[in-house]
Amino acid sequence: MEGTKRLLLGRALRSDALGETLLRKRVALPVFASDPLSSVAYAPGEVLLILSIAGLSAYHNSVWITVAVVVLMLTVVASYRQTVQAYPNGGGAYEVVSSNFGRRAGLTVGGALLVDYVLTVAVSVSAGVDNLGSAAHFVERNEVLCALAVIAVLMLMNLRGVKESGTLFAIPTYAFVVGVLGTVAWGGFRALVLDDTMRAPTADYDIVPEQTDLAGFAMAFLLLRAFSSGCAALTGVEAISNGVPAFRQPKGRNAASTLALMGGVAATMFLGVMTLALHTDVRLAEDPARDLLIGGEPAGSGYHQDPVIAQVGAAVFGSGSVAFVFLTTATALILFLAANTAYNGFPVLGSILAQDRYLPRQLHTRGDRLAFSNGIVFLTFLAALLVVAFQADVNRLIQLYIVGVFVSFTFSQSGMVRHWNRVLGQERDPAARRRVHRARALNGFGAALCVLVLVIVLVTKFSHGAWVSIVGMAVFYAVMTGIRSHYDRVAEELALDVPEEELGVRPSQVHAVVLVSKIHKPTLRALSYAKLLRSDSLVAVTIAVDPVAAAELKAEWRHRHLDVPLKVLDAPYREITQPFIRFVKKLRKAHPHDVVSVIIPEYVVGHWYEAILHNQSALRLKARLLLTPGVTVTSVPWQLDSAEAARERARRRHPLDAPGAVRRGAGHRGRNGDRHREQRPGPRP
Structure with a gap:
């Protein structure tokens, strides 16, 4: 048994080898940023799918939605850069909120983040299986089984340690970034310099609107719903702030640099893919079998709707070309590996919560590979449970997404405003006070923007499944409160x-x-x-x-x-x-x-x-x-x-x-x- 364990996980590492497992920035990027980077593979499609309800005439609104998502992303990234430098010991939003608003608010954020990490694994793996299913019929017929197998492999890879899993994931992550940026660059060159005509495979198709003549409140609600779906591009941004302890010294500065790089790359890719999708006339429908018309006839049940990024790749490089195959392969891999962000965020946050006696103490213990093994196994169990419950259906799972993210964003940015207020009360140097004023203004703007998005997400997604996330957050809150009460009661009982x-x-x-x-x-x-x-x-x-x-x-x-x-x-x-x-x-x-x-x-x-x-x-x-x-x-x-x-x-x-x-x-x-x-x-x- 021990031999099998060593074969799968590698030799045990001494505690004094912990410094050797800390991450350089080039490895930290794929470890912590695979989720927000991979969202480029599905977030643009979510925007177009919602707009398709009103037909092709609503597609022009995607320009403003894209700009709004990019502005929001850059604002949140800039705000979190301040968080990781002000709170370099990890914990991210949980630490910020607990320090500035107290235990109850901190637990609310902690529960929201835990729910989001579980959903990240379930959604990312299910999306990867869905993409792979278009090429492999066995995967299409056994989506749940394949998703569980992928989750098990991810668990084993992460049990080997953060550094090893980061090295393994670096190649496909960077391949995806190169593939998407290469697509955007070549597509932009063809459109602006060569003046070539690029057409997506679905450019000549038509869409039957599910709702016609939308105006006023109904149209505004649809646009807000499309915007909230596009905000899936921000999932995972907070993972770096939770995992600062995994960085090499100086931890705060290295984490902030990685955040800036991630934010810039993710925003560029999202903006570029959406621009090319509109330029090449990509067509998507929520129910393509019924609402997507090919030559005036419905596509039918046998039609497989390719995601936006695949259609853009086909338009730019040509379907079947080497560049196209490279892009689609890298996309499928990054969707699987996007779950790695959660596998690094959840165990670290779980360890911090366990140290504060809100989760079982076992989650605070590092395994023999210096990873938080119990947290990794716990996350695997919860994600597998969710995949089975929702039958690996991406469209159903993604409706649960985003709520937890923006709960943590809102509380975190508000907490940073209070943090800067406290610093201003102690700071007397004029130059330092000006820097604090600028930082507070940025966090205040971020908090206002995030609370607005949170309201939009709750209103537009509640009946579509967001209520499940809220229930999950409440369950985590109740369990963590109960565990802390128990530990406090025992400590009081055993006091000398x-x-x-x-x-x-x-x-x-x-x-x-x-x-x-x-x-x-x-x-x-x-x-x-x-x-x-x-x-x-x-x-x-x-x-x-x-x-x-x-x-x-x-x-x-x-x-x-x-x-x-x-x-x-x-x-x-x-x-x-x-x-x-x-x-x-x-x-x-x-x-x-x-x-x-x-x-x-x-x-x-x-x-x-x-x-x-x-x-x-x-x-x-x-x-x-x-x-x-x-x-x-x-x-x-x-x-x-x-x-x-x-x-x-x-x-x-x-x-x-x-x-x-x-x-x-x-x-x-x-x-x-x-x-x-x-x-x-x-x-x-």
Whole structure:
């Protein structure tokens, strides 16, 4: 099993190798910007599809919609460049909003971003499968299966680490950028210099409008809906601000430079493709089988409608040419790899939320390849669930898109305005104040623009599926609030508010090793138990998964004058089991005729969902220790308040066999006390 894991993921990396995994700007661009760059493949088509409802006469409005989208994109990019320099520790909109508006607003943005990242994977992969389906009939018949396979491959690639996945994705990303910019440049040269006639494959087709004679409010609503669909070009812009810690030093400056490059390239490609689409007379219809007329007749169910970028490529280079094949191949690849933006944004944001105790602690842990492995797997599960639920249908999934993006944009830019207001209150240098005034004006303009777009998106897309995104944001908010409440409740319950003596019990003689993670009631209880065992040796052991936390633990240990020696074990691969097993075996070898008793403080919870949040590392460690000769394992349980519910259930089921509670030195033994001896610390005081 371990050999297969190493084959798929590569060798484990030490914690001190983290600096080697940080990204140069040329690698960071494909890692974090594949989503906004790839949106050029479908955002122009979304604009034309909506306008086609009113027929070809509405196509001329796409010029103003394109300009509005480009202005919005450049404004948001410029605003986020200030964000990454003001908040270089990552977290992006979540960090900005939490710092300036408080926990609830921060959680709202965090939930919005998590929903958007899940949708990014589902939409990008489904769009890639849809594009590939036009050339491969097997893919067309098995879209859901193929989408799940692609998501699994993306998961494995990202589990290998950010740097390796970035290197793998760099070639197709840059190939797509070269292909699109080359198309725009050659198309512009042919149109402006050579004065060639370029016609899209659908240029001679006609469109039957679904709604005729639109005017006034109805036409305005249609234009706003087309604009909101075109705003899909902005998805993923915020990923760089969330992933600043992955950049090399100076992190803020490198992230800002990457953002500027991404914004300039994405805006140029979007503007160029839309201009060529109008110049070559591209025709798209929401229901091409019925509404697209070829020679006066409906296209029929067998017609496959090519996306805008493919039609533009055919018009500029000629269908079947080498340049055309290069462009379409790069487009299909970038649509698959666009999900990589989410695979780098979601785990980092999940780690920050977990560090703030809003998500399970496991999401804050780096895997043996120094990637946030649990976050990657969690994102894969959610995206796969969405693909199955919506049958990999791009048209249905894309309606859920954008809402979360503009919720985060709006809150983030508003938070930056408050940030600059605070800076102005402290800054006295006139030149610095002028810079802050300019920055505040830019963020204020961005906030106003984003709140306007958010309202437009909610109004025009709510009934088309945007409500699902809002429900998803509410679910994430509720879950994160519940997790934080639980962790806060447990921390308060375990706080050191009673004398150490009240936590102790008196056991027998052994060589005792107490596993310590932090100093709280369960730890002191376990130490008291081990200290009174009349052991030949007694040592407390902690594993330095986080060197900073280990140093803080040692300092507190000295401050409290605990009379048990503390041994700190190095964990270069951030895994507690192997270092601890090696230590126990070494102790066993030094005392071959004695018994080593490992004492582990353990929470006792009353609900299944609490078990997910606690004791996972202890369970893995105990499973290994039980296989080690000459070693016994003693769990010193500390029953949380919620465990009372489990005791009540046990009493109702088996009144004479309820578990005896050893809680804060009080309780009674059930009639099967001997059977549970390993879980009981010893006689009650």
